[in-house]
Amino acid sequence: MAEKSSDIYYKEFQNLEQSKNFLKKENYDKSEIQLELKNLVENYEELFDQVKIITKISDRLQRKLDKTNDKLNERNIQLQETIDALTKAKVGRKATTYILFFAVALFIVSEAFIEPRIESWAALKFSVGIAFWVGLLLKFVIAFMIKPGEMIIEKTLLKRARKEIIKVEA
Amino acid sequence: MELLNIEGSKQTPKINFNADTGILEISGRSIPENSFEFYNPILIWLDEYVATPVEKTVIKVNLEYFNTSSSKYILEIFKKMKALHVEKKDIVVEWYYDEDDEEMMETGEDYEDVTGLPFKILQIEE
Numbered sequence A: 001m002a003e004k005s006s007d008i009y010y011k012e013f014q015n016l017e018q019s020k021n022f023l024k025k026e027n028y029d030k031s032e033i034q035l036e037l038k039n040l041v042e043n044y045e046e047l048f049d050q051v052k053i054i055t056k057i058s059d060r061l062q063r064k065l066d067k068t069n070d071k072l073n074e075r076n077i078q079l080q081e082t083i084d085a086l087t088k089a090k091v092g093r094k095a096t097t098y099i100l101f102f103a104v105a106l107f108i109v110s111e112a113f114i115e116p117r118i119e120s121w122a123a124l125k126f127s128v129g130i131a132f133w134v135g136l137l138l139k140f141v142i143a144f145m146i147k148p149g150e151m152i153i154e155k156t157l158l159k160r161a162r163k164e165i166i167k168v169e170a
Numbered sequence B: 001m002e003l004l005n006i007e008g009s010k011q012t013p014k015i016n017f018n019a020d021t022g023i024l025e026i027s028g029r030s031i032p033e034n035s036f037e038f039y040n041p042i043l044i045w046l047d048e049y050v051a052t053p054v055e056k057t058v059i060k061v062n063l064e065y066f067n068t069s070s071s072k073y074i075l076e077i078f079k080k081m082k083a084l085h086v087e088k089k090d091i092v093v094e095w096y097y098d099e100d101d102e103e104m105m106e107t108g109e110d111y112e113d114v115t116g117l118p119f120k121i122l123q124i125e126e
Helices: A010-024 A030-125 A128-169 B035-051 B068-086 B102-115
Strands: B004-006 B014-018 B023-030 B056-066 B090-098 B119-124
Touching: A010 A030, A030 A128, A030 B056, A030 B068, A030 B102, B004 B035, B014 B035, B023 B068, B035 B068, B056 B068, B056 B102, B068 B090, B068 B102, B090 B102, B102 B119
Parallel strands: B023 B056, B056 B090, B090 B119
Antiparallel strands: B004 B014, B014 B023
């Protein structure tokens, strides 16, 4: 495998080639062998140093990346929780507004149409006193329906908001 | 000798080598697509600097992250500067790391061990 001069291990490749070429020679002089061995040892030592430090650093930087990744995941979870809380608060406010309008409308309808009919029916059937209590009971029923109604609306709106978030993320 | 100024980017560190003051600064992130292309001019500049250095050389390294091939070139830079240390020239490496970046601190210590250059491992206060 020939290395280009722009490869990061070009120098090491050249050193290796030099030693290989030396081995191809037919006759060796003792001093030549010594010199070649010296060069080889020096190059090997340098390469060994490089391998040691690069491996160590690479592992350590991988650890750093993993840590950063973990932190990022943690932040994503926190962000998702904040988004959920905000969505819930927004939906809660919307639900309260809806139920308020509904309650006002129901109150007006009840005061204007339902209650007089029930009261007159109760007055005919029982007495005026009982008719008063029936009217009051009707108002209590309306008042107690407000909270569960708000919860139902809130749940429905929240479900819809989550679906929209999932759609956007996809 | 001309100044060596390379603007930093998302992938490459900022290089500010000044042969007149002897302050050589590397900072930022080093994950170049082609490490040879980025570091070769720096190594060539250093060869020239090592031939005619100023009285005191300070190498300031403040790296946030670097990839494996960059780590080889950083080692090459230190090895080139080792020549000055061998010649008993005044040289120091200031290795900066963020307060919570234990990995970068240990990396500086590793370079110190392998190169034998005098290092100052300095914490950046946040």
